[in-house]
Amino acid sequence: MGGSTIQAGGISRGRVVLLGSVIALLVGIVGVALQRETSRQSTVLSAPNAMRLCIASYFCGRRVSSQSAPGLAGAAEPAALTAEEEVYAESLWTVHSAAKAWAIGLDFAGLLYKTETRDAGKLSAKVQALSIQFAAAESKARAIDVPPSMHAVHEKYLAAIQLYENAAAEMLKTAQDGNDQRLLVAQGMSQHAAEEMLRVGDVLWPGEYKPN
């Protein structure tokens, strides 16, 4: 009789408990979602601020810690360079700064030959001068003190310089025999060299947030 009185008057006790559980579950889900959303947003928003730490120093060899910028494009943050590695990065930069400009010079020597001058003499003179520069860069790079932790990075860099030397040698053959296909072969080498240098740079000289 009591049971039938409850059922006749409204929702049963069992149903109340069930409804309460469902509501509690929904509240819990919303709470977890909100918590994850706010923590993700604060992580992402902190990334540009963390990158601006680089503005304060010319060398941004020190990485921001993973705690301050974990959301940076989803990539894992490498460890900060040690003092010894920073010195190495600074030394190699003196080689790299010039090598980069010579690499561009190599590209434009080929580009101008192909689109404007078709002058083998000019191509040869330009590329010959760059060849000498790359050889000097390789010697200078080999003379740098390399911390053991950076040996693999250094080998990668040296291999890139050698690729540029090979590219220059290939371009000189174009100047000798007029075979333009050699320029294409050389460009493949210089592209590969640029990719390897980018990877080295990613370790030693990280860039800064600047959309263009």
Added chain:
Amino acid sequence: MRNLVGSLYRTGAFALVASGVFAGWGGTAAHADTVCSAWLMESSRFMHVPFGSFMPDRDFIPGSADPKHNIQSVDLPVNIGVIKCDNELILFDSGWKQQEYHKMTGTEHFTPLPDQLNALGFKPEDVTKVVIGHGHWDHAGQLSDLPNATLYVQKEELKAIEWALNYPNPHIRAVNTDPGGCNRTPACGYTPLTVEEIYGKVLKGKAVIVDGEMEVYPGVKIHPAFRAHTAGSQLLEVPTPIGKLVFGSDAYSSYEGIRDWMVANIQQTDSVQQFLAYEQCYKITGGYEHCISAHEPLSYTDKYPVTANSWVAMNGGRMAELALAPGEKSRHP
């Protein structure tokens, strides 16, 4: 007999001339009425860019109620134009390529260009022409993924790249991947691998070095916009059923900027030239609504009406159908 042969000769000559005239007329008529379809694809998105660094006249002022100064940061798409005119498939800009570059700039929602084209029902080898608005790293990447496309780049742009990257002063020749980056200085944005992309196209005989104005297909015209963003910036005028569109790359970084006459995304920019480039769009299209921006934050929303027919594609990147030529099927999924 002689009269018969003579008559035959005269008749044959007349037929040849007449067929030539009619073919020419027929061809001219078809080209004069070129109407293209156009889509926009988001190559990637720069996240949380301070509005003031994108548009100085929209800088954030804490506590301001002025809608021009109360937005702290914006997300900027990197837009690529896809244009189909008869059997020609033309891209305007080509996004960027290296994952390392994305990592440096906090970019998200990147999808490789070949995959984006596939999603629209095209193949990268279908692309016949690619016009780059300028040679920056987020606009001239992925050229090597378009094997049959001829690249169109201004001679002025190549001259400026060579000048900047070879300049003796290390601050002027600094690029984004250098220690400390670069601050809108002349070589900013011309990273080595992007230069390689352009150079590769030239060496493969798949590049046209443009000197000023050029019609790349009947009715589809390049207009120089030198120093409107970079030294050799260029625009692309495209006839469509909804009227002419003008793709502007970063000379038209902001649709609101064109509407409100404000500079945007100043890099190697002469602001006077950027305003003149805006005026060019008004003249060509009759207003600002059909000026296609490279980085407008309102892209793919109804607040930028020409891009409102939009959808979310791969990796959260967006696409929009701008105009459909007669007989062209919609590619909106």
